[in-house]
Amino acid sequence: MTTVTPTRAAWSFDAIGTVWTIETDAPLTPAVRTEIDDVMASFDREWSRFRTDSVVAELSTGGRSVPAPPDAAVMLDVYAELDAATDGAVNPLVGDALSRLGYDPGYTLAVHGEPVAAPARWRDVLRWDSSTLVLDAPAMIDVGALGKGRLVDLVAAVLSERIDGGFIVDGGGDLVARGVSQRVGLEHPYDPRRVLGVFQVTDAALCASAVTRRAWGDGLHHVLDARTGEPVRAYAATWAVADDAMHADALATALFFEGGPELAASWGAEWVRMSTDGRVEWSPGSTAELFS
Structure with missing residues (x-):
């Protein structure tokens, strides 16, 4: 989805099931790399539903209350808006x-x-504030609609505090650029050799989602309609540009459904989406360069 600029220092590594690349003017020091590793490990330990020792796994049996992870209120407040x-x-x-x-x-x-x-009435059983996270009934929290974007923002926050100059954080296609500009191709969901267009991302975040990523079996993929538990069918891929990666990631999920464009407008974000029959839609005033 992105092309690493050869003249910049790049650090690539695997984390939370995807490849990350961080581009900076100069190589990151071991201390900064360690701090980023710690941020990622903490987020995974709190929010991964693939770990038996995570906070969400502990809560999943229901009737539990735990100290709220630092990101709980930030992310769940946005989930309420998405809902x-x-x-x-x-x-x-x-x-x-x-x-x-x-x-x-x-x-x-x-x-x-x-x-x-x-x-459906998830806010009756999942409750939170700045100090406490409570799940009254058995259920498994999944923050996939915006969690990776939130982690991109957390990594970007470390870099903003620890280094001079601009940088790019790309977490498997969820990207934030600060102090620099990045030209990002919108990969065709059915043909990775093609792009539908290009966004120029400057001091902003771009996140994407597609039904062809994290897909398995016939029509099975990770983007579900919570009302039915079934994979979505109308749209194949979405892209959103917002001030931060968490909101861009949230919109990349919301755009698979009616109401997504209206939410993007209320947040002042841009977007592009492609339906499963090949039609391409975009936000009013979109700065994306789209190819015919």
């Missing part, structure tokens, strides 16, 4: 629905039963 904008299609308790379809902690990639909807 309202998409009429319930985006829901942080979709973890069990994903597992039912095979995207489970064991990566079985085998369907375990009929699709199951996430709890």
